Structure formats: structure tokens, C-alpha cells
Amino acid sequence: MAFYDPLTKLPNRRLLTERLNHSMMVNERSGQHGALLYFDLDHFKTINDAHGHKTGDQLLIEVAKRLKSCLRDVDNLARVGGDEFVVTLETLGSQSRHAANKVEQVAELIREQLNQPYEIEGARYFTSPSVGVVIFQGLTETTDDLLKHAETAMYGAKSTDRNSISFYDPSIQKEVEQRATLETQLHEAIEQNQLELYYQLQVDEHKNPIGAEALIRWHHPQRGQVSPADFIPLAEETGQIKAMGRWVIEKACEQLRDWQNQAHLSNLILAINVSAKQFKEPNFVDQVSQNIQRYGIHAGRLKIELTESTIIDNIEETVLKMRQLRELGVKFSLDDFGTGYSSLQYLKRLPLDQIKIDQTFVRDIVQDPDDVTIVKTIIAMSQSLGLDVIAEGVETQEQRDILLANGCHHYQGYFFGRPCPVEQFSADLVGRLAV
Structure with missing residues (x-):
């Protein structure tokens, strides 16, 4: 189970990295684009804090099932954090605009599925995804870079309008870095x-x-x-x-x-x-x-x-x-x-x-x-x-x-x-x- 998340049984970050690297090599040979989608659940922390980890875990399991139902056999899905999931898509065509349209369609399908209410032990819960997207072609970037860019885009989606989809923009990366700096300075502020x-x-x-x-x-x-x-x-x-x-x-x-x-x-x-x-x-x-x-x-x-x-x-x-x-x-x-x-x-x-x-x-x-x-x-x-x-x-x-x-x-x-x-x-x- 070193490669799998014990709760959702999905691949973890370690296995995702291997599969993403393989996808990049496939696209390098074919000349086609691929995409990485980074999902974070809006308001999940509130549900988890208010109703307990058992409810939160059941919701995550249901999210994993819904994500799987939206994907092709060749696509990859992984859980990389508490309420964070990653999807990789291959063979999206050689034209970047066409690839972006396909990604947006998939992301919108997933967003609609995850927006539906969750029935857990007789109660209804609601969450929605903030989605960050990065499109890649070949081996121009490392797997770590792609994950970092997709996560950056996700934070951009969350900060501007939750329950939305955002494509990677380098300017967003600057905001993320500023936030990391603020975190360090806050630690110093408490101490000093x-x-x-x-x-x-x-x-x-x-x-x-x-x-x-x-x-x-x-x-x-x-x-x-x-x-x-x-x-x-x-x-x-x-x-x-x-x-x-x-x-x-x-x-x-x-x-x-x-x-x-x-x-x-x-x-x-x-x-x-x-x-x-x-x-x-x-x-x-x-x-x-x-x-x-x-x-x-x-x-x-x-x-x-x-x-x-x-x-x-x-x-x-x-x-x-x-x-x-x-x-x-x-x-x-x-x-x-x-x-x-x-x-x-x-x-x-x-x-x-x-x-x-x-x-x-x-x-x-x-x-x-x-x-x-x-x-x-x-x-x-x-x-x-x-x-x-x-x-x-x-x-x-x-x-x-x-x-x-x-x-x-x-x-x-x-x-x-x-x-x-x-x-x-x-x-x-x-x-x-x-x-």
C-alpha cells in the first residue's frame, strides 16, 4: 500500500508522480498535449470540523467515486492531500487551444458531479471544487513543476471565486510565494x-x-x-x-x-x-x-x-x-x-x-x-x-x-x-x- 491512499484506495502522490512522468513521455513521442488538474474541496474543513472526521472521511470516499466516474480508463486519478485530488489527462490533441477546450469540458463535468449533495447517515452535505489546470506537452517541465503550477492555479481559483476553474498563470505563482513568505514572517512575529x-x-x-x-x-x-x-x-x-x-x-x-x-x-x-x-x-x-x-x-x-x-x-x-x-x-x-x-x-x-x-x-x-x-x-x-x-x-x-x-x-x-x-x-x- 506504499503507493495507495488507505482511505480512498486511490494512488498517492508517489505513484501519481511515476504515472505523470509516463504520461509526459507518451506525449513527448506523440506530439500531443496532456493536462494536470488539481482539485481542492471548498468548505471541506468546515464540514470536517463541525461534523467530525468520520463524516469527512465518508465524504472523501464519495468524492473519489464521483471523480472516477468522470474519467476515461487512460486517465489517472490520485489523492495527494487531505481534501486534494489530482487528475492527469493524456492525448488531448496537438493544438493547445483544442486541448484547453477538452480539459475545460472534463473539469466542468467533474465540477457538476462534485456539486451534487452528499447523503451521509441521513444528513445532506454540500461541497464544491476549486480546480487548477496546467497543460503540458512533452518533457519541457518536471513533474514537480507541473504539480506546483497546477496547485498554484487551484489557489488562484479559490482566492477569486470558489467552485471555479483556473488555468495556470505565472503571476499567481508570485502570490503563492508571497503567502509563503507571510507564513514565515508570522511565525517570527509570534516569537519576536x-x-x-x-x-x-x-x-x-x-x-x-x-x-x-x-x-x-x-x-x-x-x-x-x-x-x-x-x-x-x-x-x-x-x-x-x-x-x-x-x-x-x-x-x-x-x-x-x-x-x-x-x-x-x-x-x-x-x-x-x-x-x-x-x-x-x-x-x-x-x-x-x-x-x-x-x-x-x-x-x-x-x-x-x-x-x-x-x-x-x-x-x-x-x-x-x-x-x-x-x-x-x-x-x-x-x-x-x-x-x-x-x-x-x-x-x-x-x-x-x-x-x-x-x-x-x-x-x-x-x-x-x-x-x-x-x-x-x-x-x-x-x-x-x-x-x-x-x-x-x-x-x-x-x-x-x-x-x-x-x-x-x-x-x-x-x-x-x-x-x-x-x-x-x-x-x-x-x-x-x-x-
Whole structure:
């Protein structure tokens, strides 16, 4: 089985390389074009994280079957990574344009097949492929080069429009190389203390401060300020989010200790975001409790924000960890509520303190009656469960007034204050209290 993937029984990368080399030699002799198609499943990680590896494995097996059904006997198919597959096509003709048309037809057929729902143990799941294509003729490039180019094209498809097909363009390669550089620099940033916490105010209906959310920022010595939209997804993908998360817990507890001695800050509750990967670490509860003890803070002033996808995967372990931390006094908020897997069935089991209304429902609440209805429903459900509600992304008085009229009394957003360094946050708060 050294040449085959044990899950799907497909050839692995090692055997693919041998067969691809053979295809290149065949095309060298015939003068025809061949093609390599690199597939990555969109949103597979979400399915795997939310519903478990067993479901993910069954979906991958079904994907392999569907791919096989789209190919000729002379074509090759391999699984080269977690949710990545490669197809090689031979004898596509001597004209490059004709070959490209054939490849596109095959890729589109595969895309249609993989877009169909997957029935697994009575539930339906959806995924789609991002496809990178490179066309070759003869032995002008190595097998490693072709795989690299096809993978680069795949990332191009994923970054511009998922569920799409992209042919290799050298300019995309530059983006991939920049991403690799950013990954290295992010590792250095964690080690060299380039990260910083910014704080965004949370207020009640009278605009009185009730807390803050700690948001991670990165100021690179040469790049300057790096957008969280660039480095946080990268940290998630590479696993660096765990080290980053441990740093956030420590810095947040350190900051709470400093605030304890300042009258205008001593009662604030500080919220931190915890990723699924960090929360799943076996020693996560110890990470939090040890920092609480180390800095001598009141645990009730620390609030952990979890997303729905974090919570729903392995609900028993999730509830256990939450209860252990709740016994210490730590609070919990369900972040981005309504954007994922909202279900009363799991919600009522969780030892939550708060539900956070996602900004997607706040943004157009003044103009969109549907958003008002959704917000009303979330507030009513939260109240029935005895949970506090806070709305994020509040940017105008009109948004705040509609939220208040429908029973939401806590807010966060630019209307009340932008994220800022701790010195500015503290100074702004002093100024607010002096008014």
C-alpha cells in the first residue's frame, strides 16, 4: 500500500508522480498535449470540523467515486492531500487551444458531479471544487513543476471565486510565494513580540462602558500594519493560531490585572476570541486557569467568545470544558450567532452567558425588514434561555435605536468606538466618564 491512499484506495502522490512522468513521455513521442488538474474541496474543513472526521472521511470516499466516474480508463486519478485530488489527462490533441477546450469540458463535468449533495447517515452535505489546470506537452517541465503550477492555479481559483476553474498563470505563482513568505514572517512575529492587542469598547443602552473585546493586531517592521483578514486565516490554516491564542490569553489576563488597580477600568469584562484548534487542545482549560492564577485576576472578568463551528464539533467535550471554566467564573459568549449551525438542540445544553448578534444582521437593519425579524428572533430566543445579548457592528444611531426597541441593550461597533491600543482605550474611557 506504499503507493495507495488507505482511505480512498486511490494512488498517492508517489505513484501519481511515476504515472505523470509516463504520461509526459507518451506525449513527448506523440506530439500531443496532456493536462494536470488539481482539485481542492471548498468548505471541506468546515464540514470536517463541525461534523467530525468520520463524516469527512465518508465524504472523501464519495468524492473519489464521483471523480472516477468522470474519467476515461487512460486517465489517472490520485489523492495527494487531505481534501486534494489530482487528475492527469493524456492525448488531448496537438493544438493547445483544442486541448484547453477538452480539459475545460472534463473539469466542468467533474465540477457538476462534485456539486451534487452528499447523503451521509441521513444528513445532506454540500461541497464544491476549486480546480487548477496546467497543460503540458512533452518533457519541457518536471513533474514537480507541473504539480506546483497546477496547485498554484487551484489557489488562484479559490482566492477569486470558489467552485471555479483556473488555468495556470505565472503571476499567481508570485502570490503563492508571497503567502509563503507571510507564513514565515508570522511565525517570527509570534516569537519576536510583534503582535499587539487592540481593544474595542462594549456599552449598555445608556452608553455606559461594560466591557471590551480584545482584537489581535500585527505591526511588521517592514510591511507595517498587516490586516487581520490576511494573517488570521493563514494562522488557522498553518496551525499557528494555537500559539497565537495562547499569547492572547496571557496578554488578556495581564491586562485585566493592570485594570484592576484603575477605578474606571476595574469592572470591565474583557472578551477574547478562541479558535476551534485552540479550544480543542487537551490542556486548554489549564492554559486559562493557570493564567488566571498567575495574574491574580477575577475570573468573572474574562469572557471567552466561541463560534458555532467550534462548539458543535464534539459537543460532549465542548460542554465539559465550558463547565470546568464556568466553575472558575469564566464567562462564555457565542460569537457570529445565526451565521452557522444555529440549533436550540445544542444551544440549550451549553453553559453560555451571552449571544452575540453577528454584524451581517445589523449592517442593513435600518433598510431590511428581514434583518429586523431575524434580530427579533435571536433576542427572543436568548431571553427565553436567560442569556444576555450583544450586537456587534453597530455604526449608527438608527441601528442602535432599532436594536434597543427590540430588546437588545448591549452594543459594540464604530458608533461607540474603534479598536485601539490600550493607552488610547484607557484615555478615551477617562474622557467618556468625565462628560
